[in-house]
Amino acid sequence: MEVLLLFLAVFVALTSLNVVESRKTPVLEYFEYCAVNCRAYSASLTDFGGVGDGETLNTKAFQTAIDHLSQYSSNGGSQLYVPPGRWLTGSFNVTSHFTLFIHKDAVILGSQDENDWPVIDPLPSYGRGRDTQGGRFRSLIFGTNLTDVIITGDNGTLDGQGELWWQKFHHGQLSYTRPYLIEIMYSDNIQISNLTLVNSPSWNVHPVYSSNVIVQGITILAPVNSPNTDGINPDSCTNTRIEDCYIVSGDDCVAVKSGWDEYGIAYGMPTKQLVIRRLTCISPTSAVIALGSEMSGGIEDVRAEDIVAINSESGVRIKTAVGRGGYVKDIYVRRMTMKTMKWAFWMTGDYGSHADNNYDPNALPVVQNVNYRDMVADNVTMAAKLEGISNAPFTGICISNVTIGLAKKAKKVPWNCTDIAGISSGVTPSPCDLLPDQGVQKIGACTFPEDNLPIEDIKVQTCTYYRRKL
Numbered sequence: 001m002e003v004l005l006l007f008l009a010v011f012v013a014l015t016s017l018n019v020v021e022s023r024k025t026p027v028l029e030y031f032e033y034c035a036v037n038c039r040a041y042s043a044s045l046t047d048f049g050g051v052g053d054g055e056t057l058n059t060k061a062f063q064t065a066i067d068h069l070s071q072y073s074s075n076g077g078s079q080l081y082v083p084p085g086r087w088l089t090g091s092f093n094v095t096s097h098f099t100l101f102i103h104k105d106a107v108i109l110g111s112q113d114e115n116d117w118p119v120i121d122p123l124p125s126y127g128r129g130r131d132t133q134g135g136r137f138r139s140l141i142f143g144t145n146l147t148d149v150i151i152t153g154d155n156g157t158l159d160g161q162g163e164l165w166w167q168k169f170h171h172g173q174l175s176y177t178r179p180y181l182i183e184i185m186y187s188d189n190i191q192i193s194n195l196t197l198v199n200s201p202s203w204n205v206h207p208v209y210s211s212n213v214i215v216q217g218i219t220i221l222a223p224v225n226s227p228n229t230d231g232i233n234p235d236s237c238t239n240t241r242i243e244d245c246y247i248v249s250g251d252d253c254v255a256v257k258s259g260w261d262e263y264g265i266a267y268g269m270p271t272k273q274l275v276i277r278r279l280t281c282i283s284p285t286s287a288v289i290a291l292g293s294e295m296s297g298g299i300e301d302v303r304a305e306d307i308v309a310i311n312s313e314s315g316v317r318i319k320t321a322v323g324r325g326g327y328v329k330d331i332y333v334r335r336m337t338m339k340t341m342k343w344a345f346w347m348t349g350d351y352g353s354h355a356d357n358n359y360d361p362n363a364l365p366v367v368q369n370v371n372y373r374d375m376v377a378d379n380v381t382m383a384a385k386l387e388g389i390s391n392a393p394f395t396g397i398c399i400s401n402v403t404i405g406l407a408k409k410a411k412k413v414p415w416n417c418t419d420i421a422g423i424s425s426g427v428t429p430s431p432c433d434l435l436p437d438q439g440v441q442k443i444g445a446c447t448f449p450e451d452n453l454p455i456e457d458i459k460v461q462t463c464t465y466y467r468r469k470l
């Protein structure tokens with residue numbers, strides 16, 4: 001039956017492309033790309049009045065196009081092509097069973113006018129905006145309550161033109177929380193791939209309350225002193241795969257989150273089953289991978305491997321505080337190469353930064369089963385600063401087969417550990433007493449799961465885009 005349906009689908013596709021007709025109406029555009037799902041209907045932004053001159057506002061063109069294409073959601077899906085040009089736009093939202101394809105010479109430029117950014121409610125798990133109380137500007141590309149959304153290209157660009165927003169942030173002139181470049185909420189089956197994201201007003205990619213998310217082949221660039229320009233922030237998401245990304249930014253390259261204090265505890269939605277691999281990060285003032293600081297819904301089963309860190313503040317950082325509640329557990333990191341770091345490993349139990357003063361001082365976060373192995377670091381100021389919470393120590397920490405080369409101006413004491421418990425083996429320089437050495441024969445002591453997460457088995461296929469003269 002399935003084979004027959006497939007045959008029929010191919011037959012229909014071929015006849016609709018039939019040679020006689022296409023001779024009369026030549027194909028204007030044709031290309032192939034990789035995606036988890038292909039689409040039946042195609043359109044170009046220019047079909048809806050888009051003007052790529054860098055000055056004309058295209059919000060209406062984007063929204064008209066996508067609203068029009070949303071009629072195909074239950075009928076094979078649709079794709080919108082953004083051709084070469086500079087496409088100024090305010091925030092627009094996407095739809096289900098939909099692909100946005102951005103050509104490599106296309107730049108989607110974020111408008112500098114606040115009126116082009118609708119204001120939406122704060123996230124329920126945060127209780128307020130990150131920059132201000134109350135609402136937040138909707139992201140440049142926004143989606144909510146969707147299924148099967150692909151935002152891709154052959155390395156097309158989203159440019160948030162963030163400078164103005166950063167100035168407003170520094171001068172306390174924001175009326176609402178700054179927008180992100182891409183935010184997808186309450187959605188399932190998301191692919192964000194083969195794009196370059198530059199100068200985001202704030203975070204770059206924010207999947208939240210979503211599942212089955214793939215972020216692949218993304219380049220993220222922002223000045224290293226730009227405020228809160230986090231790279232990719234999976235937030236209360238299940239089954240996420242982040243791979244082959246290159247990030248240079250002013251904040252954490254990947255920041256794993258799940259809500260803030262009493263709001264996050266009440267919402268109770270963890271981030272779990274997260275794969276991060278083949279990531280290269282430069283983040284002089286922040287972490288390569290941060291877990292927290294907002295983690296009140298819990299963070300569980302994170303697997304990171306083949307990470308390159310250059311000139312970054314810390315490699316893996318766990319940030320939490322009394323009042324956060326939640327947990328960070330079953331964290332596995334291996335094969336990380338670090339060059340020029342302040343701290344290879346950092347855990348902070350008194351990060352502070354509360355949503356408001358109504359947090360529960362008895363809500364103690366749990367940090368347990370954290371495994372780091374097979375790493376080499378060079379030119380490091382301090383190997384590790386691991387500070388747990390006195391009445392809630394961080395336990396089950398395992399560090400094995402890690403060699404840390406210290407900088408000329410390194411701290412005299414390379415490890416400083418308080419309120420933690422765990423083991424180590426084959427680690428240089430010698431770890432603190434709270435991580436007793438089990439001997440080099442246990443060099444592979446720290447575990448890394450051998451099974452695959454479901455998101456690792458999702459395959460991409462070759463899709464085609466073609467558009468005939470209207």
Ligand SMILES: *[C@@H]1O[C@H](CO)[C@@H](O)[C@H](O)[C@H]1NC(C)=O
Binds near residue numbers: 066067070093094095
């Ligand atoms: C876009 O969002 C607005 C509300 O913000 C909604 O009315 C509209 O239906 C959405 N369009 C699509 C295509 O999802």
Ligand SMILES: *[C@@H]1O[C@H](CO)[C@@H](O)[C@H](O)[C@H]1NC(C)=O
Binds near residue numbers: 144145186
């Ligand atoms: C989106 O989904 C959330 C969570 O299921 C729900 O609370 C909300 O009402 C939905 N919003 C819309 C516009 O359907």
Ligand SMILES: *[C@@H]1O[C@H](CO)[C@@H](O)[C@H](O)[C@H]1NC(C)=O
Binds near residue numbers: 155195
């Ligand atoms: C994409 O473009 C960025 C910015 O120009 C560049 O640094 C990166 O190498 C490109 N990626 C690919 C895969 O071509």
Ligand SMILES: *[C@@H]1O[C@H](CO)[C@@H](O)[C@H](O)[C@H]1NC(C)=O
Binds near residue numbers: 032
């Ligand atoms: C997208 O990026 C992947 C690597 O993540 C690469 O294999 C693929 O060729 C790229 N596709 C396009 C259309 O650029």
Ligand SMILES: *[C@@H]1O[C@H](CO)[C@@H](O)[C@H](O)[C@H]1NC(C)=O
Binds near residue numbers: 340379407
């Ligand atoms: C080592 O790190 C310092 C900053 O801490 C930097 O100035 C120096 O260039 C680095 N040296 C090497 C060899 O990378």
Ligand SMILES: *[C@@H]1O[C@H](CO)[C@@H](O)[C@H](O)[C@H]1NC(C)=O
Binds near residue numbers: 335373375
């Ligand atoms: C130790 O880690 C290095 C990478 O840093 C790796 O090449 C080596 O195989 C590891 N050794 C063991 C015994 O796992």
Ligand SMILES: *[C@@H]1O[C@H](CO)[C@@H](O)[C@H](O)[C@H]1NC(C)=O
Binds near residue numbers: 416
């Ligand atoms: C280690 O950390 C503790 C707690 O932050 C601090 O009080 C102490 O001074 C540190 N010790 C060294 C040697 O840096």
